[in-house]
């Protein structure tokens with residue numbers, strides 16, 4: 602058995618490929634089986650919504666439940682920066698993140714036309730210039746740009762940095778608007794999202810349950826851990842940026858994502874802690890300092906929001922899909938929720954179709970982790 606962690610090029614294992622399912626099943630039977638297939642997705646964060654949409658688009662009957670009273674409440678996804686930056690991430694993560702994340706940009710533009718395709722820029726203060734070179738050495742798909750080019754790309758940064766890395770093929774989105782758009786797409790397809798319902802996946806009345814509870818799924822996934830992230834949203838009418846700007850720093854690398862209408866999200870801390878409480882003074886100071894260092898006009902910005910949540914992560918910080926009887930656990934998106942949710946959703950849907958096509962639906966049948974993963 603093979604699966605999610607195949608590389609390069611994310612080849613699908615034959616037995617998970619829904620096209621094979623379609624080939625072996627007579628059309629009438631297939632229609633019947635798909636229309637009778639009831640799948641419940643538990644959790645309406647980015648993992649749950651992306652899975653539900655992918656499942657529905659591929660002909661399955663889906664319902665989504667979430668314990669929050671409304672979209673985003675209690676969801677880590679609500680706090681995300683929304684960078685779709687596979688090659689920037691490549692500098693500090695396993696190669697799978699770029700390989701699985703790069704195709705997500707097309708997935709997003711198809712389903713969320715507000716996705717912004719302006720690339721991203723990586724800068725460093727002169728004293729941290731070696732960090733820029735080290736970052737460049739660990740990734741690809743960028744060009745070195747000088748001060749003149751920086752001024753063309755981001756006029757408000759003119760004269761502030763001598764060199765930068767420009768990743769033209771990257772994108773970003775507003776995560777809250779993106780979540781709302783996915784929920785809207787689901788609603789348009791007739792999928793009910795029931796809020797205020799808390800359920801253990803094993804209790805759900807459905808043929809197959811897709812568990813997308815984020816960190817709350819630790820009761821079933823003991824090796825899942827939390828990595829706290831803090832962020833600040835500011836309003837600064839005096840600064841304009843067209844794309845996310847990352848600022849390298851030996852201790853606290855940070856980014857600023859433009860949200861439009863003078864709003865900017867500044868993120869994010871990475872703390873090995875599952876504490877979901879308010880942003881600490883230290884983190885707020887560091888995040889705001891970084892913005893000020895990027896452009897002094899941020900000194901006059903208004904603080905609109907301080908937020909924190911805990912990212913769900915497996916030990917190697919890569920997502921996993923695991924099967925236990927009729928429950929599929931789709932989790933571990935770590936700091937790549939929006940970047941990797943499309944890949945996770947596609948693999949989840951492949952697995953669901955495969956389960957319907959075979960005799961694996963008996964709750965007694967406990968299968969090995971799905972997919973099986975090469976350990977780092």
Ligand SMILES: Cc1cc2nc3c(=O)[nH]c(=O)nc-3n(C[C@H](O)[C@H](O)[C@H](O)COP(=O)(O)OP(=O)(O)OC[C@H]3O[C@@H](n4cnc5c(N)ncnc54)[C@H](O)[C@@H]3O)c2cc1C
Nearest residue numbers: 644646648668677678682683684800815830937938939940
């Ligand atoms: C500050 C910060 C910045 C980030 N920036 C980025 C970024 O720029 N790009 C990026 O791609 N990722 C980013 N991330 C990471 C991203 O937010 C996470 O990877 C992602 O949100 C995880 O999504 P999820 O759907 O698995 O979990 P969640 O979003 O937490 O969703 C889980 C859902 O399950 C529901 N739930 C839990 N238990 C139950 C139950 N028993 N019954 C019913 N419902 C239940 C919860 O209410 C919740 O809505 C960032 C994270 C943080 C904190």
